[in-house]
Each structure stands twice: as structure tokens, then as C-alpha cells.
Amino acid sequence: MSGVDSAAPEADAPESATAAVIAAAEESDLGLVVGTLLVVYAAAALLSFSDGLNGVVGLMETLTFLGLVYALTALALNLQWGYTGLFNIGVAGFMAVGVYTMGMVVRSPDPAFGPPGLGLPLPVGILAGMAVAALLGGVAALPALRLKADYLAIVTLGLSEIIRLSLQSSAFDSFLRDTIGAGTGGGRGMGMPDNPVRGLFLVDGQAGTPTALGDLVFGVFGTDGLGISHPILIGWGYIAVLGVFLVGFYLLLERLGSSPFGRTTKALREDALVANSLGKDVNLVKIKVFVIGCALMGLAGILWFGSQGNVSPTPQFRPLLTFYVFIAVIIGGSGSNTGSVLGGIIFAAVLFEGPRRVGGAVRGLIDAETPGSFADALVSLDPVTFLAYATDNVAPLQFVFLGLVLVFIIHRRPEGILGDRIETAAAVDLSERPAGGESDE
Amino acid sequence: MGTTDSSIVDVARGRPGLLFVALLGGLLLADLAAKLAGVGLGPIGGAVSVDRLGSNLWNGVVIGLVIGLAGIGLSMTYSILSFANFSHGDLVSAGAFTGWGVAFLIAGFGDVPVRALLTVRDAGNASPGDIGAHILSTPGAILLGLIAAFVVTALLAVALDRAFYKPMRDRDGIALLIASIGAALIVRYLLQFGYGSDRRGVTASVEQSNLAFGPLGVSVNAHELTILVAAVGLMLAMHAMLQHTKLGTAMRAMADNKDLALITGIPAERVVTATWIIGGGLAGASGYLYVLLRGTIQFDFGWLLLLLIFAAVILGGIGSVYGAIVGGLVIGVVFTTSTIWIPSDFNQAAAFAVMILMLLLRPEGLFGGVSTA
Numbered sequence: 001m002s003g004v005d006s007a008a009p010e011a012d013a014p015e016s017a018t019a020a021v022i023a024a025a026e027e028s029d030l031g032l033v034v035g036t037l038l039v040v041y042a043a044a045a046l047l048s049f050s051d052g053l054n055g056v057v058g059l060m061e062t063l064t065f066l067g068l069v070y071a072l073t074a075l076a077l078n079l080q081w082g083y084t085g086l087f088n089i090g091v092a093g094f095m096a097v098g099v100y101t102m103g104m105v106v107r108s109p110d111p112a113f114g115p116p117g118l119g120l121p122l123p124v125g126i127l128a129g130m131a132v133a134a135l136l137g138g139v140a141a142l143p144a145l146r147l148k149a150d151y152l153a154i155v156t157l158g159l160s161e162i163i164r165l166s167l168q169s170s171a172f173d174s175f176l177r178d179t180i181g182a183g184t185g186g187g188r189g190m191g192m193p194d195n196p197v198r199g200l201f202l203v204d205g206q207a208g209t210p211t212a213l214g215d216l217v218f219g220v221f222g223t224d225g226l227g228i229s230h231p232i233l234i235g236w237g238y239i240a241v242l243g244v245f246l247v248g249f250y251l252l253l254e255r256l257g258s259s260p261f262g263r264t265t266k267a268l269r270e271d272a273l274v275a276n277s278l279g280k281d282v283n284l285v286k287i288k289v290f291v292i293g294c295a296l297m298g299l300a301g302i303l304w305f306g307s308q309g310n311v312s313p314t315p316q317f318r319p320l321l322t323f324y325v326f327i328a329v330i331i332g333g334s335g336s337n338t339g340s341v342l343g344g345i346i347f348a349a350v351l352f353e354g355p356r357r358v359g360g361a362v363r364g365l366i367d368a369e370t371p372g373s374f375a376d377a378l379v380s381l382d383p384v385t386f387l388a389y390a391t392d393n394v395a396p397l398q399f400v401f402l403g404l405v406l407v408f409i410i411h412r413r414p415e416g417i418l419g420d421r422i423e424t425a426a427a428v429d430l431s432e433r434p435a436g437g438e439s440d441e
Numbered sequence: 442m443g444t445t446d447s448s449i450v451d452v453a454r455g456r457p458g459l460l461f462v463a464l465l466g467g468l469l470l471a472d473l474a475a476k477l478a479g480v481g482l483g484p485i486g487g488a489v490s491v492d493r494l495g496s497n498l499w500n501g502v503v504i505g506l507v508i509g510l511a512g513i514g515l516s517m518t519y520s521i522l523s524f525a526n527f528s529h530g531d532l533v534s535a536g537a538f539t540g541w542g543v544a545f546l547i548a549g550f551g552d553v554p555v556r557a558l559l560t561v562r563d564a565g566n567a568s569p570g571d572i573g574a575h576i577l578s579t580p581g582a583i584l585l586g587l588i589a590a591f592v593v594t595a596l597l598a599v600a601l602d603r604a605f606y607k608p609m610r611d612r613d614g615i616a617l618l619i620a621s622i623g624a625a626l627i628v629r630y631l632l633q634f635g636y637g638s639d640r641r642g643v644t645a646s647v648e649q650s651n652l653a654f655g656p657l658g659v660s661v662n663a664h665e666l667t668i669l670v671a672a673v674g675l676m677l678a679m680h681a682m683l684q685h686t687k688l689g690t691a692m693r694a695m696a697d698n699k700d701l702a703l704i705t706g707i708p709a710e711r712v713v714t715a716t717w718i719i720g721g722g723l724a725g726a727s728g729y730l731y732v733l734l735r736g737t738i739q740f741d742f743g744w745l746l747l748l749l750i751f752a753a754v755i756l757g758g759i760g761s762v763y764g765a766i767v768g769g770l771v772i773g774v775v776f777t778t779s780t781i782w783i784p785s786d787f788n789q790a791a792a793f794a795v796m797i798l799m800l801l802l803r804p805e806g807l808f809g810g811v812s813t814a
Contacts, residue, residue, distance in 0.1 A: 087615060143801055150525040150614050154751050155800055158793040161748060171784035323622055330619065374635045375556035375564035396630035396638075403626030407605050410620045414612075 029338040036342055040067070040349040047357055057228050059357070061235045063349050068242040069304040070352075071344030074328040075249045075337060076296035081326075082335035083257060084289045085269030087149040090140060091297055092321040093160025094133045096313065098298025099192075099305045100167060102129035104182040106193040114190050115173065115183030122193060129302050130295040136163075137294025141287040157319060167313040189312025192305070197238045201230075238307055245303060246341065249296065253337050256292075265289055269335075327351065327402065330409055333416025342417060351402055359394030366391065458802045473781065489781055495659045497777045503665045503734060505753075505773020506672035511727035511746070512753040512765035513679060514598075514720025520696035520760030521716050522610075524617035528601065528625035529724055530747030532594050534740060535628055536725020537732045538636050540590025541574075541643055547582035548574040561738055563637035573645045576667045576733075583733070587671060590729035591722040598721025599714060601628070625744065633740040640739040643732055668730045675726060676766055679719070683762060688715055696760050749776070749789070752796035758806020767807060771795070 041060050048055045073091065080086045106125035107117025120128075136159075143155045166172045170186035177183040184190065198205045201214035207230070210218055217237075221228050256262050264285050267275040276282045305311045324347065332343025368388040371377040377389035390397060409416070476489040515529045538561055545558040549572035557565030558572065576583050605624050609616060644664065651660050683689035691712050694702040703709055731746070732738045753772045757764025772792050779791040799806065 087618075143797065147800060147804060150618055151755070151800055151804060153615075153618065154525060154748075154755065155797050158748055158752070158797055162790045162793050165786065165790045169784060169786040171786060323626070326619070326622075373556075373560060373564040373637055375560045379556055390634075393634060396633040399626050399630035400634070403623040403630070406623030406626070407620050410616055410623065411605075411608055414616060 032338065033341055033345070036345050037064070037067070040345065043349070043354075047361060053226060054228050054232070057236075058232045061232050061239065063353055064239050065235065065242070066348035066353055067345035068239060068246055069300065069344075070325065070328045070348045071246055071341040072242070072249055072300040072303060073297060073325045074332065074340035074344045074347075075246075075253055076293050076300055077325050077329050078334060078337060078340040079253055079256070079265075079296070080289055080293040081329060082340070083262060083269065084265040084286065085149070086144055086286065086289060086293075087153045088140070088144075088156045088290070088293070089153045089319070089322050089326065090156030090160035090163075091325050092317045092319055093156075093163035094137060094294045094297040095301025095305070095321070096160075096163055096167060096311075096317040097136055098129040098133040098301040099311055100129075100184055100190075101132040101298075102126055102302045102306055103190050103192055103311065104176075104180075104184065105129070107182070107190065109181065111191075114188075115185040116177065117182045118180075122196065125193070126299065126302055130298045133298025133301070134291045134295035137290040137292075137297075138287055140294070141290035144286050144290060145283045157322075160317075160319060160322065164313045164317050167317070185312070187312065187314065189310055191310050192308065195238065195307050197241055197307075198234055201234050201237060242303060245299075250337055250341065257337065261285070261288070324352065327406055330406070330414075330416055333418040336416070336418040339416055339418035346417075351398075351405060355398040355401060356394050359391045359397075363388065363391035363394075456802070458798075462798060462802060469782070476781070492659075494778070494781070497781070498774060499659045499661065499665075501774035501777035502770060503668055503773070504776060505770035506668060506766075507727050507731045507734060507769075508746070508749055508753050508773055509766040509769020510672050510675060510730070511724050511750045512757070512769050513676070513762050514722075514724045515750055516754045516757070516760060516762055516765040517692070517696070517716050517720045519754065521692065521699075521713065522606070522617070523699075524614040524621065525751070527618060527621040527747065528628060529621075529720075529750065530743040530745070531625045531628040531632070532598055532721050532724040533728035533731070533743030533746060533750075534632055535597055535728070535743075536590040536594035536722075537728035537738055537743070538632055538740075539593040540586045540725065540729035541732060541738065543589035544574055544579075544582045544586025545572050547585055548572055548579040560636055561643065562641055563635075569642045569645050574643065575645045575647045576663050577647050578645070583667070587726055587729055590725040594725025594728075595718040595722035597628070598717040598724070602713070602717045629741055629744055636740055638740055640737055642736060643738050644736045664733050664736075668734055671726070671730055675723060679723070679762060682719070688712070692716060748796075749792055752792050755796050756799050756807060758808040761806065761808040764806055764808035771807075 040063055044059045044063055045056050048059045051058075073095065077088070077091055080088050102122075102125040103117065104115075105118050105120050105128045106122050107115070107119070109116050109119045111117070140156055140159055144152050147155065167184050168187050173183045173186040194205045199211075201211060201217065203209040203211055217233055218230055219225055221233055222230055257265075264275065264280050267278070267280065268282055268285055272282050275285075305316060328343040328347040329340055330343070331346055332339030332341070366384060366388050368382075368384045370388045370392045371380060371385055374389065374393075377386045380386070473489070473494075477491060477494065511529070511533050514532075515526060518524070518526045518529070541561045542559045545553075545561060546555065549558050549567070553567040553572055554565050557563075557567045562569070562572075573579060574582055574586075601624050605620050606617060609620060647663075651662055683693060691702070691707045692715070694705070694707055695709065695712050699709075702712075728743055731742070735742075749772055750769075753768035754765050755768070756771055757766070757768030772795065775795050776788050776792045779788045783791060
């Protein structure tokens with residue numbers, strides 16, 4: 001909104017102080033993101049205040065973590081889809097490749113359980129994960145050179161399923177163990193290396209032996225202070241790391257978007273033929289965008305699933321994950337980096353985690369036994385019993401809601417929340433012309 | 442150096458990918474022949490008996506017919522409405538659940554509570570044996586179930602079109618594709634909400650169900666034979682409709698050139714509705730038949746099948762109904778015979794790989810482009 005209005009010489013004076021604050025927040029992207037987070041926190045506090053401070057802070061931690069990881073992935077996708085118009089629905093596959101490569105490189109060669117790894121340091125693993133995801137992105141770009149967008153969608157979806165089925169396969173696992181000495185663990189998956197953030201708070205990651213920093217933090221906020229449990233506090237520590245990565249992603253993509261390369265990608269998105277006629281190497285740009293975007297997806301996968309203890313191919317890297325990220329980008333408005341961040345936060349809070357929390361809260365208020373099936377609930381002819389069934393089975397209803405939101409956005413507001421902003425393709429703001437420059441004839 | 446020689450060399454130079462695929466196919470065939478003869482040529486896979494190859498091929502044909510049947514609808518909506526419909530797989534599941542609900546209702550009425558029957562054994566604890574649905578013992582129930590699957594899914598497809606796709610006829614294919622992902626989520630999870638999420642058995646087992654065909658050593662199941670008859674019958678009906686009715690001609694015209702069809706006075710909306718009825722109905726029927734083949738049902742099986750259906754449609758060339766059928770057969774055979782060379786957890790990946798190769802080498806498909814003829 002504000003991008004359009006700011007050109008107007010005199011905006012209407014805000015009616016009240018709150019309106020002024022809102023208007024100011026809309027002016028700045030950071031304000032918008034922080035404001036959204038505050039609204040999410042307020043709702044979370046309202047929903048869980050009966051669980052005490054620990055419950056409130058724990059829910060906020062979950063929501064912030066999910067919001068940040070969705071924002072990271074949405075930013076990576078926004079480069080491919082929003083900037084360049086490449087409809088890649090293989091996001092889950094590239095994330096899986098990133099996190100699995102990292103795990104295989106970093107895991108100890110002789111673990112107590114699970115597949116062996118190469119035993120290299122974590123930074124090497126992260127770089128290797130990004131490199132392999134990028135390499136695969138380069139391969140996936142080859143179909144993008146000649147296929148229409150909907151064919152590309154099917155190819156990338158097929159590729160991500162091939163990746164998932166390969167990681168699932170025990171034959172592939174033993175093949176990798178025999179050749180490079182590191183396995184995937186097949187359908188059982190693999191445990192992830194220790195999160196270094198945990199080591200900042202606890203010596204060797206062992207509970208009960210805090211470091212100096214851990215002593216300080218746990219003393220003020222932990223069980224000795226405000227009574228927040230230690231895993232939640234460590235989770236907030238990891239969120240700080242994710243926040244740094246988010247800023248890094250954002251700055252990188254903003255810089256990329258306003259560079260000559262970024263302008264070429266936008267030209268490609270609008271009309272590849274014209275971009276080609278103007279002498280731009282369309283194919284090279286597509287390959288580069290795929291490589292960079294998939295490397296970022298690999299990194300996002302590492303930051304997200306690498307911190308979750310255990311990864312396994314089938315529940316985690318189903319195509320559904322890709323659609324989640326797409327919904328986040330669509331909500332925010334494809335093509336806008338701030339929109340992707342906002343979309344990630346809103347998706348995680350309102351569409352992903354919100355319904356199940358609300359469902360759980362409502363279920364707690366009902367005093368009725370849950371019927372065994374939908375038919376039993378229907379036959380009981382009792383609205384309370386039916387509500388008990390619905391709130392206990394809130395997961396499928398949540399997906400129905402997700403589908404309805406997706407269709408609604410595509411119908412009514414395909415450009416998303418921030419999609420109507422004017423994107424300046426030029427490196428300087430052309431809307432602020434010097435006053436003397438308007439003398440054309 | 443004859444002229445034919447140089448032209449082959451030219452073709453090979455122009456299409457290195459095609460040459461590679463031809464070489465690979467030749468190698469696999471030679472390897473297969475060697476395996477059948479009991480000579481270990483290639484590094485992968487052991488010996489293969491004629492029996493095993495025969496049963497692999499037969500299974501592939503049966504699965505391929507089901508996939509091809511589902512592919513017809515996907516191909517039709519793709520060519521007439523110009524978008525890749527990601528909710529097609531969930532139409533397949535919807536048809537299976539509603540069709541089997543009706544089949545159960547008729548097969549087990551009186552012995553088992555109606556709600557257990559209509560929800561395909563989600564409520565109550567009746568076993569498939571209690572209900573006893575099988576083509577040999579309750580042929581009428583199986584047939585009526587197939588018809589119900591067709592009708593209900595056709596209605597569902599039209600309802601989805603009215604609610605979701607009709608308001609955005611003028612939008613581009615990607616917007617429609619995204620909307621269809623939303624529709625897919627809605628249908629799939631309403632099915633889960635209504636029918637439960639567990640995988641469960643459906644068909645009863647009847648003795649003397651297996652018929653062996655002597656010369657090839659292939660054992661054929663009565664249900665597989667039913668699928669063969671039903672799928673081929675539906676495909677022939679489809680062929681007659683497309684070639685010999687006014688509606689079929691109008692559909693082919695719409696698929697071929699929409700603008701030209703519109704100015705010749707073809708009622709576009711009516712053709713679109715008919716497309717959804719036929720395409721959706723065939724999807725529902727194929728889902729019903731797929732459950733008859735597998736014997737189990739789960740709320741998301743159609744979604745898991747969708748990529749194979751896409752593979753079939755792309756292989757045959759989007760827009761071609763006959764291409765979808767042939768593509769389905771090829772994908773089905775690849776799906777089952779690829780286990781000769783690779784571990785069975787990769788057979789689905791092999792089918793996807795065939796699809797991706799096809800898109801890279803010949804995006805217009807085997808039958809080339811929009812024709813629906």
C-alpha cells in the first residue's frame with residue numbers, strides 16, 4: 001500500500017495515535033514484520049495464558065521457529081518463482097538433499113546407531129549440503145530451459161519424489177555405504193549432528209552442566225528465575241541464529257533483485273522472448289537462478305530439519321511441504337521479499353500451528369467422549385459430540401481450510417498482501433525526480 | 442558411404458538424447474533376452490524366468506489400464522481448459538470411496554450396520570469377509586458400485602468446476618494449477634475427515650478366484666479380468682463418443698483450437714461441463730477399479746497415483762485421449778518390469794524418470810500435441 005501512497009505529496013493526517021503508529025509501521029518493512037510478530041505473540045498469549053508463563057513463551061518459541069524457517073524457504077522460492085517466474089514445485093526434494101548431505105558428511109563414521117557418516121566438521125557439512133542442492137538445481141534447470149511452466153512444475157515434482165523415494169530406499173542406502181562410506185538410513189532416517197547452539201548453553205550439550213552463558217541465562221529466565229524450561233530457552237537461542245540467517249537471506253536477495261542480474265530475471269518473468277531479443281542469455285539466467293535458489297533451499301532445509309534431532313524421508317519431505325512454502329509465498333505476494341517473510345510468519349501462525357492449537361483449546365472445553373468415526377459422530381445427532389469429533393480430528397479440517405484459503409487468495413487477491421507494491425526495477429528511486437526535470441516540451 | 446548412412450548419422454547428431462535412449466533401450470532388451478536364456482550378461486539383476494516376465498507384463502497391463510483410464514480425464518481437462526489439474530488424483534480417491542460405499546451397501550445390506558458399509562469400514566468392526574464383496578460372489582454390487590463411482594465423481598467434478606474453476610476461466614494456466622492444488626487439499630482431507638485415515642482391506646477373498654492361463658504360465662485373478670473388461674469397455678465407449686457424436690466433435694474442436702471453435706458457435710460452457718462429467722467420471726471409475734485390483738483403500742491413494750497419471754498423459758502427449766491410454770500402458774509396464782533390473786523401491790522412480798526423459802526429448806509426447814483424436 002504505502003509504496004504507492006508515498007508518492008502523494010500530502011497524505012491525510014492520521015486520526016489517532018494508534019493510526020499513526022500503524023501508518024508508520026506500514027512505511028517500513030521491518031515495522032511490518034515486527035508488527036505482525038507482535039500480533040501473533042498477542043494471539044499466542046491469549047490462547048495459552050492459562051498454562052502460565054512457560055506455556056506462553058513455549059508457544060511463542062514454536063511459532064517464531066516455524067515462522068522463521070518458512071520465511072527462509074519462502075525467500076529462496078521467491079527468487080525462483082517471484083523474480084524469475086520459474087514454477088519449481090520440487091522444494092521439498094532440494095531441502096531433503098541439503099539436510100541429508102549435511103548429515104552424511106558430519107555424522108561420525110562409527111555411530112552408536114544409525115548410518116555411518118564421514119565425520120567432517122559441521123561447516124563443511126553445511127557447505128556440502130548447499131553444494132549438492134545447488135548441483136541438483138543446475139540439473140533441474142535443464143528442463144526449465146525448454147519447457148512451459150506447467151510442464152516444469154510436473155518435472156520438478158517428479159524430481160522431488162524421485163529424491164524422496166531414493167532416500168527411502170534401503171538399496172540406495174547400502175549402495176552409498178559401500179561406495180562413499182556414508183549412508184542415508186533408508187526409511188528409518190538418520191539422527192542429526194548436535195546443534196552447536198545447544199553447546200553454547202550446556203557443556204557438551206549435556207543437560208545439567210551449564211556453561212557460563214547458560215548459567216547466566218538459566219539463572220535469570222530459567223527454573224531458578226522466571227520459571228521457563230531450559231529447552232525453550234535454548235530454542236530461543238537457536239531462533240536468534242535463524243534470525244541472523246533470515247537477515248542474511250533477505251539482504252542477499254534484495255541486493256540480487258536490484259542488481260542488473262535481478263532486472264534480467266524480472267524481464268525474463270514478464271516475457272522471456274523479449275529478454276532474449278534484447279540480447280540477454282535467458283538460459284544462463286535460468287540456470288543461475290535455479291542454482292542459487294536451490295542452494296538457499298538446501299541451506300534452509302539444513303537450518304530447519306537439521307535442528308530437529310531426526311530426519312526421515314517420508315513424513316517430512318512429502319510434496320505437501322512444497323505446497324506449504326508456496327502458500328507462504330502466495331500469501332505474502334510473489335515477487336516481494338518482505339512479503340515472503342510476512343507470508344512465512346502468517347502461514348506458520350495462522351494456517352499451520354494456529355488451527356491445531358485452537359482445536360485443542362476448544363476440545364479442552366468440551367466434556368464429551370470422542371466418537372470412533374465420522375459416521376458415529378453423525379449418527380449421534382448431538383452437536384456437542386460432533387464438535388468433539390471435529391476438534392479431535394482438527395488436522396484434516398486444517399488442510400481443508402488451507403485449501404479454501406489458497407483458492408480464495410487465487411480468486412480474490414492473486415497478488416498477495418504486498419503484491420500491489422511498485423517494484424522499482426531501477427537501482428535509484430525514479431519516483432523522486434528532481435523538480436527541474438519535468439521540462440519536456 | 443550410402444546416403445542412408447549419413448542421414449542416420451545426422452539424426453544421431455541432431456538428437457543425441459534420442460540416440461542415448463535408443464541405445465539404452467536396445468541394451469536393456471538384449472540384457473532381458475540374455476536373462477531369459479539364462480546367460481548372465483549385465484551387471485544388474487539375476488536370471489529371469491518366462492513366467493516372471495509374463496506375470497510382470499500382465500500386472501503392468503492391468504495397472505496401466507487403470508492409470509490410462511484416469512489419464513483420459515486429465516488429458517481432456519488439460520487440453521480443453523489448458524491447465525494441469527492437480528486435484529485429479531483426489532477425484533480418483535473420491536470415486537473409490539463413494540463407489541465402494543455403494544458396493545458395500547448392496548453386498549452387505551442387512552448383515553452389517555449401514556454406517557459401516559457406507560463409510561467403507563471406517564465405523565464399526567466388520568471385516569471384509571463379513572461384507573463379502575467380490576466379483577464372483579456379488580457381481581451386481583461390484584457393477585453398481587462402479588456406476589456409482591462414475592456418477593458421484595462426475596457430479597463432484599462439476600461442482601468443483603462451478604465453485605473454483607469457472608470464476609477464473611480467463612486466467613492463465615499457473616493460477617488455475619494453484620487453485621487446483623487448493624481443490625485437491627479440500628477434497629483429500631474432507632475424505633480423510635469423513636472416511637478416516639487408516640489403510641484398510643476392502644475385497645473379500647474367494648477361492649477359485651485365480652485362473653491360470655497355461656501356455657504363458659500367467660495366473661490371472663478374477664478381479665484383474667474384471668478390470669480388463671471394464672476399462673476396455675469404458676475406453677471403447679469413450680472412443681465412440683468422441684468420434685461419432687456431436688459432443689465428441691465439439692470437444693475435439695475445442696481441444697484443437699478454442700477460438701475457432703467459439704466462432705463456429707460451439708457452446709463452450711456446455712462442452713466444458715461435459716468434459717468434467719466424462720473426465721471426472723472416468724477418474725472415479727478408475728479409482729474404484731484400482732481398489733478392486735489392490736484390495737485396500739486409503740484416503741490419499743489417488744494423490745499418490747497422480748504423478749503416475751501425469752506421467753502417462755505426458756508420455757502419450759497432452760490432449761490425446763488415445764495417447765493417455767497408450768501412455769498408461771507404457772507406464773504400467775515400466776512400473777512392473779523395471780523390477781527386473783532395479784530394486785522394487787525404485788519402480789515408481791523409474792516411471793517418473795521415463796516421464797522426465799520424455800519431456801526432455803519429445804515434449805509433445807508419443808502421439809504429438811493437442812488432437813484428442
